[in-house]
Amino acid sequence: MTDFMSDQPAVQCFLSFTHEDDGFLNFVTPLKSSLEKFCASAYGRKIKVFVDRESIGWGEDWRTRIQDGINAAMVFIPVISMNYFYESGSCREELTAFYAKANELGLTQLILPLIILGRDLITEHSDDANIRIIERLQYIDIEDAVLAGAGTAEWRRTMAVVAGKLIKAIESAESKLETLQTPEAASVDTRTPDEEAPGLQEYVEQLTEIGALLEQQLGTVTISLNDVTEEMLKATADMEGQSKEFIKERVARTADTIKPLSVNIQQMGTDFENTIAETDNIMRSYMALMKSYGSPEMVAQASKEYEEFVELLGELENVEATITVFLGQIRPLEVINAPLRAAIRPLRVGAQSIQLGIRTLRDLKDLMKAETAASR
Numbered sequence: 001m002t003d004f005m006s007d008q009p010a011v012q013c014f015l016s017f018t019h020e021d022d023g024f025l026n027f028v029t030p031l032k033s034s035l036e037k038f039c040a041s042a043y044g045r046k047i048k049v050f051v052d053r054e055s056i057g058w059g060e061d062w063r064t065r066i067q068d069g070i071n072a073a074m075v076f077i078p079v080i081s082m083n084y085f086y087e088s089g090s091c092r093e094e095l096t097a098f099y100a101k102a103n104e105l106g107l108t109q110l111i112l113p114l115i116i117l118g119r120d121l122i123t124e125h126s127d128d129a130n131i132r133i134i135e136r137l138q139y140i141d142i143e144d145a146v147l148a149g150a151g152t153a154e155w156r157r158t159m160a161v162v163a164g165k166l167i168k169a170i171e172s173a174e175s176k177l178e179t180l181q182t183p184e185a186a187s188v189d190t191r192t193p194d195e196e197a198p199g200l201q202e203y204v205e206q207l208t209e210i211g212a213l214l215e216q217q218l219g220t221v222t223i224s225l226n227d228v229t230e231e232m233l234k235a236t237a238d239m240e241g242q243s244k245e246f247i248k249e250r251v252a253r254t255a256d257t258i259k260p261l262s263v264n265i266q267q268m269g270t271d272f273e274n275t276i277a278e279t280d281n282i283m284r285s286y287m288a289l290m291k292s293y294g295s296p297e298m299v300a301q302a303s304k305e306y307e308e309f310v311e312l313l314g315e316l317e318n319v320e321a322t323i324t325v326f327l328g329q330i331r332p333l334e335v336i337n338a339p340l341r342a343a344i345r346p347l348r349v350g351a352q353s354i355q356l357g358i359r360t361l362r363d364l365k366d367l368m369k370a371e372t373a374a375s376r
Contacts, residue, residue, distance in 0.1 A: 010048035011170050012072065014056055016095065017079035018088045021116060027079070030150030031114075031159075038163035045167055049077075061367070062094075063360075064284060066101050073173040075110050075166060076102070080139070081117040085130055086349060089356050092130055096277035097360075099133050104281055107176060109169045113139035114162065116146045127263055127346060129270035140165060204305055210279050214272065221268045221354065222319060224261045228347065229326055231257050248337075255339035262347040269350025276357035280364055287368065303368040316358050323351045 015032065022028045032049040039047045050056035056069075069076075076098045078084065084091045102108045113134045115122060124135050145158035235254040239247045283306060290299045327348065334341040 008046060010046035012056065012069065012074040013047050013049045013077055013166070014069070014074060015049055015051045015077050015079060016084075016091055017051075018081070018083045018091060020083050020087055021079065021081050025116060025146055027116065027146050027150075030155070031079075034150070034155070034159040035163055035166065038159050039167055042160065042163060043167045045170070047075075047166070047170075063097050063280060063363070064367070066098055067284070067288075070098075070102055070105060070107055070110060071177065073110065073170050073177060075112055075169055075173075077166075078111070078113050078134070080113050080115045080122070080134055082121060085128060086352070089352065089359075092273070092353070093356055093360070095130055095133065096274055096356075097280065100274070100277040100281045104278075104285075105180075107173050108137060109172045111137055112162075112166055112169055113137055115139055115141045116143055119143060127266050127270070128349065129267075129274050133274075138165065138169075206282055207305060210275065210282075214275055214279075217268050217272045217275065218316065218319065221265050221272070221350070224264045224268070225319070225322065225326070225347075228258045228261045228265075231261075232326075232330060251333065251337050252339050255337070255343040259343040259346075262343055262345070262350075266346035266350035266353075269353035273353035273357045276360045280360055283364055283368070306368050307365065316354070316361075320351070320355055320358060323347075323354070327351070 013035070015028065017028060028051055032051060035049055036047055039045050053062055076094070078091065078095055084095075099108065099111060102110050115134075119141050122131055122135050122139070124132055126132050126135070140158075140162055142158050142162065145152075145155045148154035231254055235250055239250050242250070286302065287299070290302055327344070330340075330344065334344055
């Protein structure tokens, strides 16, 4: 006899974490097992926790697959520590991409952050926009359970709480998705291509608006970077031939001067990163509509408009190269001087965000070219 209930498909959950954290805390395998078993035993719901991109089938074009995942009420579970933000570009990309799409659809309940370390740094006042995203969501602090270890009473109690919130998030999303997919909401699909084809003018206006915002952010980063570089050049000239004591004092003053500039670069960098994630969603959604309702000529025109948009931001790569050279030049001073190292760290975070944003733009440009070729 077929067991119809056990044969039901499992809700997918994607665990986003750094291997550095799992390497010394060893939480991924027990977390996956505990959540799957608690959800089944306590709530009668099957979930399947995936722990890497390949196993969930995202492949290279994982950003496009996010939409499919959200439509199926897939839960994104970022396991948060400071390593998540500052040591893993992939984790930051996953968070910004999933949040941008979920936020657009009003389904942010499908993001369930688990804090394993660094809870005190998760505040609304953080300079990092991604940390502020986590602060706004319904995160769960599981640090004590992770430190106690799998199999302990602390672990079991915490996993029961996490499973309960996980199921609540799934049911809330399923309810909303059901509303969004009613016949009335889906009636748009019965319209003719001409009636439903997206407006190219609106699309161009969106790109223009985003381009202006990105150029403003980039301009702020460039100004701050130039000011930091100028201060470092002055300090280097002042220190030439001076005593160790003088050099130490001069470096300390330099650190005080460049710290606010460095923080500004971090803020603009993370804002840039999140703006790019929103741009990515707009472009992918627009191209999906074009594929359904637009002609090959419209798809090609949309791709052309995007290429021109990217060209306007071509100086991004120059900024990235300038930052790379600058950080390489001052690294010897960072190594031997703690105040300077602390002052430069926000700049490094901002530089990483800019780098990830540039990578997203490149990937999106390749996607646009592929879609244009496929439509012909």
